[in-house]
Amino acid sequence: MSNIMLLNISAADILSDPVYYALCVILSMAVLLGIHLMSKVEKAHIGNKISALAIALGIIITLIKKDILPVWLIYPGMAAGLITGLILAKRVKMIEMPQLVALLNGIGGAASAIVASFAFLVLYRGNELFGKTTASLAIVIGMITLSGSLVAAGKLHKILTQKPVILPLHQAAAVSLLIIILALVSLGGFFNFVQPSLLLLGMIVLSAVFGIIFSVRVGGADMPVTISLLNSLSGVAAAIAGFAVTDILLVSVGGIVGASGLFLTQIMCRAMNRKLLDILLGKTALKDQKSEKKEKDEKNRKVKQEKAEQESSARQQEPEEKLAAGKEKAEKDRTAETEITEEDTTTKETEPDDPMTIIRNAKHIIIVPGYGMALAHAQHLVKKLAGTLVKKSAVVKYAIHPVAGRMPGHMDVLLIEAGVAFEDVYEMDDINDEFKEADLTIVVGANDVMNPAARNAEGTPIYGMPILNVDQCKNILIFNYDLKPGYSGVDNPIYDRKDGVWIIQGDASVTLAEILNKLQ
Amino acid sequence: MDLIQYILLGIFVVATTVGYMLINNVPSRLHTPLMSGMNALSGVTILGAILATATALAGDKPVTGYIFGSLAIILAMINVAGGFSVTNRMLKMFERKKEEDE
Numbered sequence: 001m002s003n004i005m006l007l008n009i010s011a012a013d014i015l016s017d018p019v020y021y022a023l024c025v026i027l028s029m030a031v032l033l034g035i036h037l038m039s040k041v042e043k044a045h046i047g048n049k050i051s052a053l054a055i056a057l058g059i060i061i062t063l064i065k066k067d068i069l070p071v072w073l074i075y076p077g078m079a080a081g082l083i084t085g086l087i088l089a090k091r092v093k094m095i096e097m098p099q100l101v102a103l104l105n106g107i108g109g110a111a112s113a114i115v116a117s118f119a120f121l122v123l124y125r126g127n128e129l130f131g132k133t134t135a136s137l138a139i140v141i142g143m144i145t146l147s148g149s150l151v152a153a154g155k156l157h158k159i160l161t162q163k164p165v166i167l168p169l170h171q172a173a174a175v176s177l178l179i180i181i182l183a184l185v186s187l188g189g190f191f192n193f194v195q196p197s198l199l200l201l202g203m204i205v206l207s208a209v210f211g212i213i214f215s216v217r218v219g220g221a222d223m224p225v226t227i228s229l230l231n232s233l234s235g236v237a238a239a240i241a242g243f244a245v246t247d248i249l250l251v252s253v254g255g256i257v258g259a260s261g262l263f264l265t266q267i268m269c270r271a272m273n274r275k276l277l278d279i280l281l282g283k284t285a286l287k288d289q290k291s292e293k294k295e296k297d298e299k300n301r302k303v304k305q306e307k308a309e310q311e312s313s314a315r316q317q318e319p320e321e322k323l324a325a326g327k328e329k330a331e332k333d334r335t336a337e338t339e340i341t342e343e344d345t346t347t348k349e350t351e352p353d354d355p356m357t358i359i360r361n362a363k364h365i366i367i368v369p370g371y372g373m374a375l376a377h378a379q380h381l382v383k384k385l386a387g388t389l390v391k392k393s394a395v396v397k398y399a400i401h402p403v404a405g406r407m408p409g410h411m412d413v414l415l416i417e418a419g420v421a422f423e424d425v426y427e428m429d430d431i432n433d434e435f436k437e438a439d440l441t442i443v444v445g446a447n448d449v450m451n452p453a454a455r456n457a458e459g460t461p462i463y464g465m466p467i468l469n470v471d472q473c474k475n476i477l478i479f480n481y482d483l484k485p486g487y488s489g490v491d492n493p494i495y496d497r498k499d500g501v502w503i504i505q506g507d508a509s510v511t512l513a514e515i516l517n518k519l520q
Numbered sequence: 521m522d523l524i525q526y527i528l529l530g531i532f533v534v535a536t537t538v539g540y541m542l543i544n545n546v547p548s549r550l551h552t553p554l555m556s557g558m559n560a561l562s563g564v565t566i567l568g569a570i571l572a573t574a575t576a577l578a579g580d581k582p583v584t585g586y587i588f589g590s591l592a593i594i595l596a597m598i599n600v601a602g603g604f605s606v607t608n609r610m611l612k613m614f615e616r617k618k619e620e621d622e
Contacts, residue, residue, distance in 0.1 A: 028531070031561065032538055038554055039545035045611035048557055052604040055564055062567045068574040077573075077590035078566075081597020088598065089605035100606065101555050108562035108599045114592035115568035118576060118585070130525055231555055234562040243528055245568045253564040255532045256539035260558050263543045264551060402548055409551030416613050427548050 015065045021248065023061050028252035030054035035256065041422055058249045094417045095374055098227060098406040102153035105230040109145025112138055112237035112254075113204070119244035120188070120200055133189035135244035139200070140181055140207045142237040147211030149230045155215075156223060156406060164219040177210045218279065223406045225268045225279050232261025264408050271402035273454070273465035355502040356518055358475050362439035365389055365396045366431065368468055369415065371405050372445020372481055378508040379418040382444055385512060386420070388519055397424055399431045399468050401449035432469045441473040444508050447486035452493055462488045475500045479508045553610045560603025566596035 015023070031054045037047025063069045092100045116138030123131040154160035167173065184203050187194055218226045235257025242250025269276050367386060373379055386396040398420060404411040412425055435441060443450060450470035454462040470476060471494050478494070482505055485491050494501060504511045546554050569592035576585025 028535060032535075032542060035539065035542045035554075035557075036545070038550055038557065039542070039547065041547070041550065041614050044550055044553065045608065045615060048553070048604060048607045048611055051557060051561060052600075052608075055561070055600055055604075058564065058567060059570070062570060066571055066574065068570055071574045071577060073577060073586060074570055074573050074590070074593060077593035078597050081566075081594040082601045084594070085598040085601025085603070086605050088602045089609060092606060094610075097552055097556070097606075097610075100602075101552075101559055104556070104559035104599050104603055105562070107595045108559060108565060111563070111569055111592045111596035111599065112565040114588055114595075115565055115572050118572035118589070119568075122575070130522075228555070231558055231562075235558065238562050238565040238568075239532060241565055241568050243525070243532075245571060246524055246528065247567055247571065248528065248531060250564055250567050251528050252531050252535035253561050255535040257558045257562045259536040259540040260543045260554065263540055264555065267548070267551075400549070407552060408555065409548055409553070412549035413552045413610055413613070422549060422614055425549060 015061060020061065020065045024058075024248040024252070027054045027058050027061075027249060028256075031253055031256060035260070055253075058253075062247075062249070094413055095377075096157070097413060098223065098410060099153045099156035101407060102149045102156060102227050102230065105227070105234045106146045106149025106153065108234035109142040109149065109230075109237050111142075112234070112241040113142025113146065116142060116237075116241040116244050117200055117204075119241070121196060123244070129189050131244055131246075133185065134240050136185040136188040136203060138237050138240040138244055139203050140185060141233055141240060143204050143207035144211040144214065145230055145233040145237055147208040148215040148226075149211075149234075151212055151215035152218070152223065152226050152230060155218075160216075162219065164222075165216040167213070167216075170213065170217060174210065174213050177206060177213065181206050181210060222272075222274070222279050224403050224408055224410075225265055225272070225274070225276070227407050228261055228264040228268050229276075230261075232258050232265060235259075235261055268403060268408060271466060273462065355477050355504075356515075358440055358502075359389070359477070359515070359519065360392065362389070362475070363394050364434075364438045364440075365394050366435060366438045366441045366473070367396060367398045368441060368443045368446050368450060368470055369398065369400070369404065369411055370444065370446025370449060371411075372447075373508055374405060374411070374414055374445070376445060376481070376508040378444060378479075378512055379414050379420075381509060381512040381516065383415070383418045383420050385442070385516055385519075386424075388516065397426055397431060397434070399426050399428065399435075401428050401446070401468055404446065404449055428466065428468055435469040436472040438473050440475045440477060441470050443470060443476065443478040443480065444512070445480060447480065447492055448488045448490070450492070450494065451486065451488070451490060453490050457490060460488065460490045462490050470494065471497075473500075476502070478503045479511050480505060481507065550614075553607045553614075556603055556610065557607045558603075560600050560607060563596045563599030563601075563603060566593060566600060569593045569596050 031051050034047040034049075034051030034054065037043040037050065068074065088100070116135045119131065120135035120139060123135060151160065155162050181203065184199060184206070188196075188199050188203070215226065235254050237254070239251050239254025239258055242248075242252075242254050265276060269279070365386075367382060369379070369382060373382060386398075389396050398415060400411050400415075402408070405414070412422070415425055416422055446468075448454075448462055448465075448467075450468045451462060452467065452471040453460060454465045454467045457463055476494060476497075478501065480503065483492075483495050483503065495503060504515070543554070569589060573586060573589025573593060576582060576589050579585060
């Protein structure tokens with residue numbers, strides 16, 4: 001440090017210690033103000049800009065205070081990161097936001113791990129217990145965040161399998177790995193006899209392996225929890241690295257990020273009625289006994305609607321993947337889907353009304369979009385359908401379950417992008433009492449979030465999970481890919497309801513377009 | 521532990537608590553922009569990266585230090601720039617739709 005200080009003494013003099021500390025506190029408060037402004041949709045963009053400005057100023061005062069301003073070698077890296085980041089942000093599609101956030105979580109974790117590695121090696125010779133321990137912890141958390149996030153992003157981007165991967169002795173391996181890592185951390189803190197670079201390497205590799213083990217067994221619908229948690233960890237890694245390098249801003253801002261991620265994780269767990277520990281330990285909803293039950297139920301259904309099953313049996317294994325397979329296949333299936341649609345409407349001929357009459361006459365409509373809508377790229381059609389209905393002087397509202405989509409708030413962003421006004425989008429608690437009064441509920445690609453089994457089917461993975469009260473509505477029109485149970489593996493009793501339920505199976509981008517045609 | 525370390529711990533506790541309380545008020549429809557904003561904020565580790573790189577450049581292994589330091593700077597800067605920019609893009613979407621409706 002002293003060498004650098006000789007380069008430019010005057011710059012550091014501008015910022016005396018008290019001024020620098022005061023500025024750090026002010027900038028931390030600016031970041032908090034930015035987050036506070038995020039609580040109102042109208043002011044959120046101002047909040048984001050304030051936070052951005054605070055970080056920019058934070059970089060500048062650090063450059064001045066630590067006399068790094070003339071060290072030109074650091075600028076190419078900053079420019080490269082800036083350009084890459086801006087391109088990434090510009091190119092990403094809204095449906096890909098979960099994987100982008102996961103990727104950025106990992107990148108943040110990696111950066112903190114590197115910073116902490118520097119601190120670790122510099123501090124190692126001394127007897128600085130606090131510094132060494134915090135540096136080790138930051139390395140460990142940063143590396144877990146990196147590898148865990150890369151696996152999560154790979155799953156979300158469908159490079160890796162979306163199903164939970166459970167290795168033999170998975171839990172035992174994870175626990176023992178964690179114990180070894182903690183042993184290494186305390187070794188680094190208390191003893192100096194181990195080769196520091198070896199110790200560092202050991203922590204880096206083992207933490208990375210732990211991150212992978214932790215992340216591979218998380219399945220698709222548990223992703224919101226995982227991403228929130230990794231978001232939190234990336235902040236915690238930054239904060240702890242801040243302890244190691246004694247940087248106030250790093251500690252405060254990292255702490256804020258860690259707290260926010262933890263909060264979102266809690267919300268997600270509550271919304272899914274899952275315990276965080278269960279998800280971390282890989283107690284996923286997909287268990288052997290359940291898939292057996294699933295098969296049995298599948299058989300029952302086959303009797304009921306053999307034909308429909310035949311049509312979709314070829315695609316049964318991985319509906320999500322197939323759904324995303326794109327328009328080409330959708331077009332090819334079009335004839336088949338039409339058949340199903342017609343069959344469905346004909347079997348319900350005994351009903352006093354057909355779905356088209358119900359849609360035409362409904363004045364109060366609630367639309368329930370799920371991740372299936374996003375997979376079918378049907379959000380624009382949904383918006384179009386809503387627009388047509390509004391023209392027929394109906395009131396149309398959207399009801400969003402907190403865990404719909406692959407990350408918190410994902411469904412909202414997709415709807416807003418499609419042109420839906422955010423005033424029409426309601427959170428579960430704000431709209432749940434309206435279902436019993438509504439004339440019609442239109443479900444698009446959602447299942448578990450409206451499964452009434454959550455209220456009474458004790459012992460099932462979704463028991464106790466708050467759900468949208470879709471079943472209280474007198475008329476329900478469901479556009480789902482198939483009638484298989486959702487991610488939870490629990491059957492949805494709504495499908496078996498005799499009155500006022502119409503199910504239109506198939507790719508929502510096709511089936512919705514048909515309904516829209518009939519309406520116009 | 522030195523005084524500065526106690527101060528850091530205090531700051532950590534205060535920032536975490538206040539942040540936690542504020543995030544409680546963020547509506548769930550803004551949770552995705554909130555998370556991408558948090559991505560940007562976790563890029564604050566760039567401060568540490570800058571400091572580490574500059575220190576390493578003056579140390580006895582400047583080349584290795586520079587390579588890893590620059591890597592940290594690039595990664596952290598991707599977070600800062602990408603995070604804030606994509607958050608801005610999403611929030612503008614919320615803004616635009618509102619204006620169209622009025």
